[in-house]
Amino acid sequence: MATQPSGLDMKTPPRRRKRRAAPWLMLALSISLVAGTVLLSNDMRHLRALTPLLGYDLNPQKVQQPPPQVVEVATPAPLQSIKIPPRLIDVAQPELAGNFLRTWRMSGPDMCETLRKAGIEMTTWRASAMGSSAYECSFQEVYKEDGERPLSSVFLIIRGDRKGAISNMRAKIVGPVTDSAGRLDPSFMRVFETVLAQPHWPDLHDALSAIRELKDVRAEGFGASIFFSREFSSENSFNFILTIKAAPGPQTRTRAYFSTGRWMPAPDKEVSEALPPIFR
Structure with missing residues (x-):
């Protein structure tokens, strides 16, 4: 009788589930x-x-940057050539200043010489005895004195600078001699007549009549001033001042324009010839 094989000897077939999953x-x-x-x-x-x-x-919001600002740059205007009249850059001519403002028509040394020719013995134009930078010439005549005190005298002084430019003229008379009508003696009057005649200022000549009668005078015009008055401390003494002082404003600007000290020196001839004609 044949023996039937046991289940252990039989082969197990592969599982179909794994084959189907691949x-x-x-x-x-x-x-x-x-x-x-x-x-x-x-x-x-x-x-x-x-x-x-x-x-x-996955789309993070981007930070929006402000739009760039457009800066408009102004286009520079084209350069234009201009013509400058020579009169605007011409050197000031001091001799023409008298057309706009009062000026001394002569220097200090010349004024002193003119007074000497008129019989008034002025000193030479020299440095002031006070040790300052001023220059001057003067005249003094004592007619009567009591010891060292003059009872009748006349004194005149003209002051300026080293170059001869006059700054002022001053005079003082003590115990002036007068005639029966109270008019100043010609020996005293000659000083004022000569001083006022040289600048050639006709409108100030009217002051001569008041000075002759020993009356107070205060007058100004075009930068010049004249003063003649009795002293407070002595009724028999009189002071006289003639000066030029530009008033603020147009007179000061005119004085500055005609002042040669504010102008640059003229260029050498060779340099000047190399400049364009308008700048010569």
Whole structure:
């Protein structure tokens, strides 16, 4: 009687479940690769559109920068050539200053010489004895004195600078001699007549009649002033001042324009010839 084989000797067939799962895994992997390729293509445009539906946001908001400001730069105007009249850059001519403002028509030394020719013994034009930078010439005549005190005298002084420019003229008379009508004696009057005649200021000549009668005079005009008055401390003494002092404003500017000390020296002839004609 044949013996039937036991169950242990029989081979166990492979499980079909594992064989069936392999194709599905391959299919899922293929689908994943295709989907990943599609989602990541075109700069992940499809993925960025899908993530908001799943609660994610792959599009962080960019901070908007303000638009750049456009600065308009003004176009410079083209340079234009202009012509300057020579009279605007011409050197000031001091001799013409008298047409606009009173000036001394002669220097200090010349004035002293003119007075000497008129019989008034002025000293030479020299540095002031006070040790300052002023220059002067003077005249003094004592007609009557009591010891060291003059009872009748006349004193005249003209002051200026080293170059001879006059600053003022002053005179003092003590105990003047007068005639029966109270008019000043010609020996005293000669000083004032000569001083006022040299500047050639006709409007100030009217002061001579008041001085002759020993009356107070205060007059100004075009920067010049004249003063003649009795002293407060002595009724028999009189002071006289003639000076030029420009008033603020146009007179000061005119004086500054005609002052040669404010102008630059003229260039050398060779340099001047090299300049354009308008600047010569």
